[in-house]
Amino acid sequence: MSDTSPSASPTRSTGRPTIRDVSRLAGVSFKTVSRVINDQQYVSAEKRERVLAIMAEIGFQPSQAARALAGHRSHQIALICDNPNPWYVYEVQAGVRERCGRDNVRMIAQPYDRATPALLDAIVALIDQAHPDGLVLAPPACDDARVIAELERRRIPFVRLQPGGPIDGVPATSIDNDQAAFDMTSHLLALGHMRIGFVVGDRSYASSDQRLSGHLRALEQAGIGPDPDLVRQGMFDFASGKAAADAMLDLPHPPTAIFAASDDIAAGVLVAAHRRGIAVPAMLSVAGFDDAPLAQVVWPPLTTIRQPVRNLAIAAADLLLAPGDTVERRLDHSLIVRESTAPPPAA
Incomplete structure (x- = not known):
């Protein structure tokens, strides 16, 4: 019947x-x-x-x-994302959108502005109005204790993309930033460089300290002690890269290689060198991190670490849409050697 x-x-x-x-x-x-x-x-x-x-x-x-x-599902997931690099933001959005498309799920992108006092209110309003089935938290939102506490209180599923601290059972995707920086510094050491400068990224991103840690670990393993003059603070942008390079190249004993925590920073290093008539890589090797499109259009093309940003985002969305026994997915990075690095000039 x-x-x-x-x-x-x-x-x-x-x-x-x-x-x-x-x-x-x-x-x-x-x-x-x-x-x-x-x-x-x-x-x-x-x-x-x-x-x-x-x-x-x-x-x-x-x-x-x-x-x-x-x-009782909206078939929408929200991406909370903020990064000074438009390429990075695009790759994260494209990855999440691609995975959502397989399940006919809509992606909602919410900017993450740490500077606004109404940040948490904006995210709460998004949840209350759109009722997303879950959220992907990109850096640095993935390490924002206020956001995480609110999502846990509401029992809303979320995935952390490139978190800086312990995952504590929360699904996450990442690369090993420490090992990636270790690999790049080891490459420069293998070329014969003994004075290697490092430009740190924005410290509100956990990856910045992870990359610095890997760099210092490689130096220590090679028997080279840390030199405060060769570690300069940057902000993941061109201007801070140029300023940091200018400061290091003004030293009485400047570095023969500079490793930047992002390709945008490395582009600033290249310009600082070019303006001083310092040939890259004959007189100064320069390396970056990300393998953004910029890395292949600057001159000379950058030796860099390739991080699979889009695949990280796809994996994060997959953990949200098809949860299983896997809590963390760690993807591989690659060392990409191009024309910006070479042995140091002979003494």
Whole structure:
């Protein structure tokens, strides 16, 4: 016996088919159709087949509203992202959007502005208004204790992209920034460089300290003690790279190589060298981090660390949309050697 009595034979409805058309033509309740749409239990095989057949016959496509009503889901996830590098932001958004597209889920991008006192209020408003099924937290939001505490209090699923601290059971995706910086510094040491400058990224990003740690570890392993004059603070941008390079190149004993914590910083280092008539890499080797498109258009093209930003974002969205036993996914980085590094000039 069906849930309701059909009021019409299974023929195509006029106008755009609705969930109520499916209910009427299949002779089942609205709730039964909703369960079929959301692939839920408590629907017999016969009724499920009947509903699917009617949906195919009349060309019914479940709307996001219908899915949300039936399964208490919005079929939307929110990305909280902030980075001074437009390329990085684009790659993260593209990765999350690509993975969402496979499940017909919408991505909502919310800027993360640490400077605004209303930051937490803005994220809470997003949750209350859009009701996302979960969130992807990109750096530095992934380490914001206020945001994490609020999401945990509301029991909203979230994934951390490149977190700086322990994951504590929260799903996360990352590369090993410490090891990546260790690999680059080891490459410069293998070329024969003994005085290697390092420009640190924005310290509000955990990756900055991780990369500095890897750099110093490689020096220590090579028997080279830290030199405060050869570590300069940057902000993941061109201007800070140029300023840091100018300061190091003004030293009585300047470095023969400078490793920058991002390609944007490295571009500033290159300009500082070019303006002084310092040939790269004959007189100064320069290395970056990211392998952004910029790395191949500056001169000379940058030796850099390639981090798979888009794949990290895809993996983060996948952990949110298809959760399983895996809590952390760590992706591999690559050392990309180009023309900006070479052995130091002979003494």
